[in-house]
Amino acid sequence: MENNTDTIIGINVTLKGNLHNKGSIQVNGNIDGEVRSDENILIGETATIKGPVIAKKIEISGEVKGLVDASEKLEINSSGRIYGDITAKSLVIKEGAIFVGKSTSSSTPEKQSEQNKEKVKEEEVEKTEAGDNKDKLGFFSKK
Amino acid sequence: MYYYIFDLKKCRKHSQVTDIKNYLASLGISGEFTYPSAAASVEELVDLGLNKKYNTIVGVGGDEIANRIASKLVGQSEVMGLIPLETSNDLNRLIGTGNWKDAAENLRYRRVMETRIGLTANGSSFLTDLNLDLKNPTEVTLEFRDYLVQARATSVVISNFSERIKKIAPDHLDIEVRSAGPKQTGIVSAISGLFGGKKEALGYSVFRARSLRLFTNSQVNLKSGGYVLAKTPQLIESSDEDLRLIVGKKT
Numbered sequence: 387m388e389n390n391t392d393t394i395i396g397i398n399v400t401l402k403g404n405l406h407n408k409g410s411i412q413v414n415g416n417i418d419g420e421v422r423s424d425e426n427i428l429i430g431e432t433a434t435i436k437g438p439v440i441a442k443k444i445e446i447s448g449e450v451k452g453l454v455d456a457s458e459k460l461e462i463n464s465s466g467r468i469y470g471d472i473t474a475k476s477l478v479i480k481e482g483a484i485f486v487g488k489s490t491s492s493s494t495p496e497k498q499s500e501q502n503k504e505k506v507k508e509e510e511v512e513k514t515e516a517g518d519n520k521d522k523l524g525f526f527s528k529k
Numbered sequence: 530m531y532y533y534i535f536d537l538k539k540c541r542k543h544s545q546v547t548d549i550k551n552y553l554a555s556l557g558i559s560g561e562f563t564y565p566s567a568a569a570s571v572e573e574l575v576d577l578g579l580n581k582k583y584n585t586i587v588g589v590g591g592d593e594i595a596n597r598i599a600s601k602l603v604g605q606s607e608v609m610g611l612i613p614l615e616t617s618n619d620l621n622r623l624i625g626t627g628n629w630k631d632a633a634e635n636l637r638y639r640r641v642m643e644t645r646i647g648l649t650a651n652g653s654s655f656l657t658d659l660n661l662d663l664k665n666p667t668e669v670t671l672e673f674r675d676y677l678v679q680a681r682a683t684s685v686v687i688s689n690f691s692e693r694i695k696k697i698a699p700d701h702l703d704i705e706v707r708s709a710g711p712k713q714t715g716i717v718s719a720i721s722g723l724f725g726g727k728k729e730a731l732g733y734s735v736f737r738a739r740s741l742r743l744f745t746n747s748q749v750n751l752k753s754g755g756y757v758l759a760k761t762p763q764l765i766e767s768s769d770e771d772l773r774l775i776v777g778k779k780t
Contacts, residue, residue, distance in 0.1 A: 395678075
């Protein structure tokens with residue numbers, strides 16, 4: 387793990403500020419600020435984070451006070467504690483985990499774009515209908 | 530073509546200097562041989578070699594002479610070579626050998642690798658790593674661009690090249706911190722001692738950065754290859770430019 391992870395915050399270490407990484411992050415210490423990775427974030431049992439946690443995959447065994455946003459998968463282990471809202475495409479909460487907040491499931495980009503297309507169609511239909519109604523009422527034909 | 534700077538402190542006997550010179554001559558890569566003194570430092574000798582249009586400056590000695598030559602040649606088109614004498618393992622690994630005869634052979638084959646080096650604000654440089662010389666757990670603060678890190682550290686190592694840690698970005702330094710828990714006494718200390726192994730593993734931190742500032746409550750030495758290179762507080766950064774270094778075939 388030591389060699390494959392971009393950044394590791396050890397136990398009894400305090401980090402203040404925003405940690406943004408392309409590679410994976412492992413946290414066993416304390417962070418006061420935002421933690422963001424383009425890959426994975428692993429939050430160990432001894433970790434406490436006050437701030438948003440954002441990554442592709444997030445595994446939580448420690449404590450997070452703040453928003454958690456996993457674009458792929460969020461796993462909260464039995465020792466994990468989250469006090470804040472979460473967003474994840476796939477969510478696993480193990481028995482014993484504590485989660486206080488609102489959960490939102492993010493859908494895939496394809497589904498989102500399909501939904502957006504449908505919304506646009508609906509709006510167009512509504513506009514056309516509204517236009518027809520306007521025309522029916524004689525706004526455009528009135529001389 | 531070859532300009533050699535000997536660190537005589539690292540030569541076991543004066544006859545070793547003669548042996549090295551003879552071997553270089555037998556390989557056909559003899560050149561000008563110089564020795565630092567009170568009259569001319571290593572850096573001044575490098576300048577002299579560059580003024581004389583030598584394209585290869587070779588240090589014969591340990592980590593100190595290697596680091597001092599590197600600080601003058603980084604960003605230059607001239608190539609640096611090293612014939613190691615009592616060098617650190619990391620430096621041996623970087624150049625591909627710890628044996629002076631093999632290193633001399635490598636000079637002849639002249640395989641050049643471009644590498645960044647570590648720099649300190651006091652004008653020193655390091656090819657491998659920089660160790661905070663701690664006798665006891667000490668409060669340290671590492672200030673990075675976007676965040677700062679505080680720990681009661683048992684060791685802090687800032688690496689440009691190290692066999693212990695996988696380098697992820699060539700233009701970044703790798704910073705390893707081993708932390709100790711808060712001061713404990715009596716029974717609490719005894720109990721925590723039982724779980725020491727696991728805690729030790731969890732007390733390992735690693736950060737990657739182009740630059741950092743390192744602070745300690747009192748001044749502490751920063752050593753490279755066993756000698757004092759700088760002191761805290763210190764700004765440490767990766768060089769913007771490359772050093773052209775002769776390495777072994779398998780490096």
